[in-house]
Amino acid sequence: MTSKPIIIVAGEPNSIFFEIYFKAIKIKKFKSPLILIGSNKLIKLQMKKMNFNRKIRLIDFHEINKYKLDNKCINLININFNQSKPFDKISTKSNDYIEKSFNLALNIMKKKISNKFINGPISKKYFLKKKYLGVTEYLAKKSRTKNYAMLIYNEKLSVCPLTTHLPLKQVSKKINKKLVIEKVKLIDSFFKKNIKKKPRIAITGLNPHCESIDSFDEDKKIIRPVVKYLTKLKLKVFGPYAADTIFLKKNREKFDVVIGMYHDQVLTPIKTLFEYNAINITLGLPFFRISPDHGPNEKMLGKNLSNPESLIKALTFLDKQK
Numbered sequence: 001m002t003s004k005p006i007i008i009v010a011g012e013p014n015s016i017f018f019e020i021y022f023k024a025i026k027i028k029k030f031k032s033p034l035i036l037i038g039s040n041k042l043i044k045l046q047m048k049k050m051n052f053n054r055k056i057r058l059i060d061f062h063e064i065n066k067y068k069l070d071n072k073c074i075n076l077i078n079i080n081f082n083q084s085k086p087f088d089k090i091s092t093k094s095n096d097y098i099e100k101s102f103n104l105a106l107n108i109m110k111k112k113i114s115n116k117f118i119n120g121p122i123s124k125k126y127f128l129k130k131k132y133l134g135v136t137e138y139l140a141k142k143s144r145t146k147n148y149a150m151l152i153y154n155e156k157l158s159v160c161p162l163t164t165h166l167p168l169k170q171v172s173k174k175i176n177k178k179l180v181i182e183k184v185k186l187i188d189s190f191f192k193k194n195i196k197k198k199p200r201i202a203i204t205g206l207n208p209h210c211e212s213i214d215s216f217d218e219d220k221k222i223i224r225p226v227v228k229y230l231t232k233l234k235l236k237v238f239g240p241y242a243a244d245t246i247f248l249k250k251n252r253e254k255f256d257v258v259i260g261m262y263h264d265q266v267l268t269p270i271k272t273l274f275e276y277n278a279i280n281i282t283l284g285l286p287f288f289r290i291s292p293d294h295g296p297n298e299k300m301l302g303k304n305l306s307n308p309e310s311l312i313k314a315l316t317f318l319d320k321q322k
Helices: 019-028 042-051 060-067 092-110 124-128 135-142 168-174 177-193 219-233 261-273 307-318
Strands: 006-009 034-038 054-058 074-078 116-119 147-155 160-161 201-204 236-242 257-260 279-283 290-294
Touching: 006 307, 019 034, 019 307, 034 042, 034 092, 042 074, 042 124, 060 092, 060 168, 074 219, 074 290, 092 124, 092 135, 116 307, 135 279, 147 177, 147 219, 147 261, 160 261, 177 219, 177 257, 177 279, 219 236, 257 261, 279 307, 290 307
Parallel strands: 006 034, 006 116, 034 074, 054 074, 116 290, 160 257, 201 236, 201 257
Antiparallel strands: 147 160, 147 279, 279 290
8 A cells, every 4th residue: 555544434423424425535536545434234225215326345454454455445354243224223232343443543543554544423312421521522531632622723724622522611721821832842843843833822701801700710820821932932912812703814814723722712713714624633642643623413314405515525634734
């Protein structure tokens, strides 16, 4: 193989992932071999449902390097999953299947067969079961990574939530100088290494208009001092900025990345601006990990109406990596 394969965990079996995967490989060709980890039985059922036809080549995990892989077929490492119909309700029945899929993919990463990893969506409610805030944290734990960040990447503007899937009442307790410094350094390193540019990073305040009526003002006591410290390290960091105006056109054009204090503070505007034209990259892992920016989307199962753009962007980004 001239290019390392892209390893793809299909994730929750009752999701739109196979649908958008079929569409992605029909729309665009990739030079990196794509290796899907999922159920052979289920993919055939969903291919029939979606009127998609492509030959499946079953791959033996232990002999990946022996294959002369191309993408004329769907290269599949089978993980058994016993479901008799294309779609069913999401439940804990798929947990063992998903866990085996992730473990196999991580084993492939560990053996250096590949450093490119995509996962389809999972159900936080049933699979993570409140043990992890999200797949970002799940993979960080699995790969023994302490410092990591969620970057929602778009070529024009990217965002990073300082805290991820926390209830709002817990956010202020988690914000500290060390966490801000870790995220900024991860973002700066990623951009310089992979995007070949030194990023201009804006940091939002926690409170409306960066003002607080409480005795402790996080924007004044934490964010401003840490921005000053990072500037002394020659990093292009600015802020804090009010979150309600930083995404105005003239403001956002000045930056490559906006770091927000919590999930919806930055993910809501980025999805409004770019919709599916963004990918979720986990920074800090010992491999590239990207997730299309969507969930299982149960309401759309079997309708063949889902947009594959985010998965195409994820595959395209990894296809360019060595």
